Amino acid sequence: MRMPKHAPIYFADQGFSAEEKSTLKRFIKNHPKATSITKALLALAILNGALTLAAAVPGLIKIAGYGRKTGRSREYEQYRKLWARFNALKKRNIFELIDENKDGGMVYRFTKNGKITAKKFLLDTLELKHPKEWDGKWHVVVFDIPEKYKKARYALYHKLKDLDFYQLQKSVWIHPFACEAEINFLEDVFDIHPFVEVLIAENISNGKAIYYFKNLLKKYV
Numbered sequence: 001m002r003m004p005k006h007a008p009i010y011f012a013d014q015g016f017s018a019e020e021k022s023t024l025k026r027f028i029k030n031h032p033k034a035t036s037i038t039k040a041l042l043a044l045a046i047l048n049g050a051l052t053l054a055a056a057v058p059g060l061i062k063i064a065g066y067g068r069k070t071g072r073s074r075e076y077e078q079y080r081k082l083w084a085r086f087n088a089l090k091k092r093n094i095f096e097l098i099d100e101n102k103d104g105g106m107v108y109r110f111t112k113n114g115k116i117t118a119k120k121f122l123l124d125t126l127e128l129k130h131p132k133e134w135d136g137k138w139h140v141v142v143f144d145i146p147e148k149y150k151k152a153r154y155a156l157y158h159k160l161k162d163l164d165f166y167q168l169q170k171s172v173w174i175h176p177f178a179c180e181a182e183i184n185f186l187e188d189v190f191d192i193h194p195f196v197e198v199l200i201a202e203n204i205s206n207g208k209a210i211y212y213f214k215n216l217l218k219k220y221v
Contacts, residue, residue, distance in 0.1 A: 008105035009051035027125035037085040134220040152190035
């Protein structure tokens with residue numbers, strides 16, 4: 001089967017932080033098959049990849065759900081669907097053309113709307129790493145986010161809850177596992193670096209918090 005002929009698509013660097021990219025790469029490593037074509041394209045764009053047959057299929061992103069197709073047939077199918085979805089996202093104002101390379105390749109970036117979509121996708125990739133053995137320390141996230149950033153405060157609240165932190169007080173959350181890199185990632189995504197701190201405690205006296213993590217800690221003590 002002949003492969004489709006398209007000019008290569010390159011995705012420009014749009015300032016996603018090293019922490020954001022590192023978190024996404026770790027997520028891809030732990031989940032090597034994207035659950036949707038859209039997610040595969042968003043990951044490719046965030047990591048400044050290229051949409052060509054060689055770069056995208058096979059490559060960093062593999063897409064699940066293509067039945068029994070193998071080899072070149074599967075490559076063709078993935079490549080064709082990536083291209084079709086890219087054009088659909090472009091029509092939805094997710095990507096915009098900004099330049100053309102000497103080799104005829106087209107350089108795209110996220111639109112303002114697209115970057116919001118990318119940020120939401122990045123949030124979905126965030127997972128708290130579990131150690132081989134718990135070191136007995138507690139990691140306390142404390143924040144005081146001004147009212148004008150209330151949307152970011154609300155989003156942080158829900159993400160901490162999603163990551164299974166325990167809420168000690170209104171703006172104080174706790175987890176037994178190291179979370180500095182993940183919290184730094186959230187600070188990047190929500191642009192709230194000045195308002196968040198991570199403290200380490202040797203012990204805590206809150207019985208409800210200890211009980212909350214009882215079953216989790218059994219696996220690592």
